[in-house]
Amino acid sequence: MADIFILGASTILVLVITHLLIKIIKVKYTFWGFPESIYDKHWLLGHLPHIRHQGYLGQHFLDKIIEWTEKYPTMFLLWIGPATARVVLNHPDSLKQILRTADPKPVGYGQAYRHGIPWLGEGLLIAGGAKWKRSRRLLTPAFHFDILKPYVKVYKTCADQLVKNIQTFADRKESAEVFGLVSGCTLDIILQCAFSYETDCQNLLRNDNRYVTTVYEIATEWTRRNTCPWLYSDLFYFNTKMGKQFKSHCDYVHTVADDIIAKRRRALEDADLSERKYLDFLDILLTAKDGDGQGMSIEDIRSEVDTFLFEGHDTTASAISWILYSLAEHPEHQMKCQEEIDRVVSETESGELEWNDLDRLEYLTQCIKEGMRLHSPVPGILRENQAPIKVDNHVIPTGSCLTISIYCLHHNPTVWGQDHMDFRPERFSKENVRKMDPFAYCPFSAGPRNCIGQNFAMAEEKMVLATLLQRFTFSVDKTHMVEKLLAAVMRARNGIKLFASPR
Numbered sequence: 001m002a003d004i005f006i007l008g009a010s011t012i013l014v015l016v017i018t019h020l021l022i023k024i025i026k027v028k029y030t031f032w033g034f035p036e037s038i039y040d041k042h043w044l045l046g047h048l049p050h051i052r053h054q055g056y057l058g059q060h061f062l063d064k065i066i067e068w069t070e071k072y073p074t075m076f077l078l079w080i081g082p083a084t085a086r087v088v089l090n091h092p093d094s095l096k097q098i099l100r101t102a103d104p105k106p107v108g109y110g111q112a113y114r115h116g117i118p119w120l121g122e123g124l125l126i127a128g129g130a131k132w133k134r135s136r137r138l139l140t141p142a143f144h145f146d147i148l149k150p151y152v153k154v155y156k157t158c159a160d161q162l163v164k165n166i167q168t169f170a171d172r173k174e175s176a177e178v179f180g181l182v183s184g185c186t187l188d189i190i191l192q193c194a195f196s197y198e199t200d201c202q203n204l205l206r207n208d209n210r211y212v213t214t215v216y217e218i219a220t221e222w223t224r225r226n227t228c229p230w231l232y233s234d235l236f237y238f239n240t241k242m243g244k245q246f247k248s249h250c251d252y253v254h255t256v257a258d259d260i261i262a263k264r265r266r267a268l269e270d271a272d273l274s275e276r277k278y279l280d281f282l283d284i285l286l287t288a289k290d291g292d293g294q295g296m297s298i299e300d301i302r303s304e305v306d307t308f309l310f311e312g313h314d315t316t317a318s319a320i321s322w323i324l325y326s327l328a329e330h331p332e333h334q335m336k337c338q339e340e341i342d343r344v345v346s347e348t349e350s351g352e353l354e355w356n357d358l359d360r361l362e363y364l365t366q367c368i369k370e371g372m373r374l375h376s377p378v379p380g381i382l383r384e385n386q387a388p389i390k391v392d393n394h395v396i397p398t399g400s401c402l403t404i405s406i407y408c409l410h411h412n413p414t415v416w417g418q419d420h421m422d423f424r425p426e427r428f429s430k431e432n433v434r435k436m437d438p439f440a441y442c443p444f445s446a447g448p449r450n451c452i453g454q455n456f457a458m459a460e461e462k463m464v465l466a467t468l469l470q471r472f473t474f475s476v477d478k479t480h481m482v483e484k485l486l487a488a489v490m491r492a493r494n495g496i497k498l499f500a501s502p503r
């Protein structure tokens with residue numbers, strides 16, 4: 001009996017090792033000669049020690065990928081263990097080849113987007129093929145300018161509450177951790193605009209904001225799992241402590257989404273839709289019908305709500321917080337923004353910024369763009385190519401997992417110059433933008449799978465920042481170290497602390 005067991009176990013071991021060896025040989029052969037930093041590569045772990053430096057994906061990894069971008073400015077390989085290679089694209093000429101297509105996101109075993117499915121389902125962000133096409137067509141009208149215009153009032157009301165919250169720190173002459181406060185504000189905004197759902201999620205007395213903190217945990221854990229090949233198996237992962245916690249966090253955010261949907265469904269039953277010119281995002285989801293009269297399934301609606309709740313608040317919170325940080329670091333640019341905002345506001349009839357005024361905030365817009373270049377709120381995205389791609393003399397075969405590193409693109413010295421780490425809003429002056437390759441600057445990605453919410457996001461960023469800068473001058477709290485942390489969005493490891501002096 002024991003002999004049979006030993007024989008069985010040895011056979012399985014030999015098969016596993018043979019499978020692994022074949023995989024290693026195949027991957028090495030496929031990417032033979034591709035640029036990669038062999039000096040930074042461990043013989044077994046590949047680049048994992050840099051990816052998981054001190055156990056998290058942070059500044060060390062960002063410094064490394066910038067170093068590799070300087071050496072290999074069109075693409076480089078990133079090895080996750082001995083048998084998995086990711087092709088990182090970091091130059092407009094290489095990444096435009098994939099961004100111009102609607103090629104899907106990789107969702108196979110061990111692929112990053114797969115690990116997000118328990119949370120976001122197959123919503124617009126993760127779905128591919130016909131499902132993505134249908135949802136994109138359905139939801140595009142929800143971002144029509146006529147729908148977005150009235151949202152400026154919501155942006156302003158929520159930003160006014162943010163001002164009040166920051167004022168409490170200013171009164172005590174304390175620095176405020178802005179990332180958390182801004183996240184509450186952007187969540188408030190997306191809940192009201194897309195879901196007609198009002199909460200007191202900016203109420204500081206609540207002490208926490210369970211939805212924001214839970215999304216923080218989920219997004220951080222999602223990224224952590226992506227960098228741990230030993231956690232790729234669902235069977236294993238969901239039996240670990242972290243896997244169980246991830247699942248329970250997902251269950252909680254799903255109950256939030258279910259509540260939003262149920263309330264809106266009840267409100268819609270009493271409403272006369274024929275009188276409304278435009279429907280908001282959730283109305284569209286709830287009333288959408290196929291040619292055969294079939295509506296969207298409950299799971300599909302929830303996936304979209306979860307996707308928009310996350311994409312609609314975490315990304316903008318990252319953008320606004322990091323831009324504010326750069327402005328606090330550069331008083332000269334902050335002052336120019338304030339002068340512009342004061343002037344534009346003084347020229348309005350109501351004394352309040354309206355939709356059309358946002359375009360007149362040209363210098364603020366330059367600072368926003370430069371802030372999103374420097375910090376890249378969404379640092380990287382993945383795609384699976386459906387046709388071979390040629391970069392320099394190398395052919396990336398069909399079905400490869402491509403990492404489009406937005407952060408590396410935005411720090412590529414061959415595109416942005418040796419001063420790419422400097423905050424220089426003049427990079428986005430009209431003359432400079434005219435000379436720019438359209439794929440050199442992609443905070444919202446580009447092509448058919450670009451960000452559906454980018455106009456919403458830009459208007460929101462302008463309104464929130466203009467409201468804040470009208471009331472305060474920000475400066476950095478030098479006692480607090482600000483360090484980047486990569487999750488699905490660019491976070492700050494211990495937050496961002498700023499002093500706000502009332503003007």
Ligand code: HEM
Nearest residue numbers: 124125311312315316319377378381444445451452453457
């Ligand atoms: C500064 C803010 C934002 C940034 C930097 C940003 C960036 C991005 C990027 C890079 C992508 C491509 C993702 C990928 O290929 O995996 C994307 C897609 C997407 N974004 Fe945004 N986003 C922002 C705000 C928003 C907002 C406010 C919403 C919703 C209201 C939104 C909804 C989405 C959705 C649904 C997708 C998937 C689109 C598709 O695949 O068709 N985003 N965004």
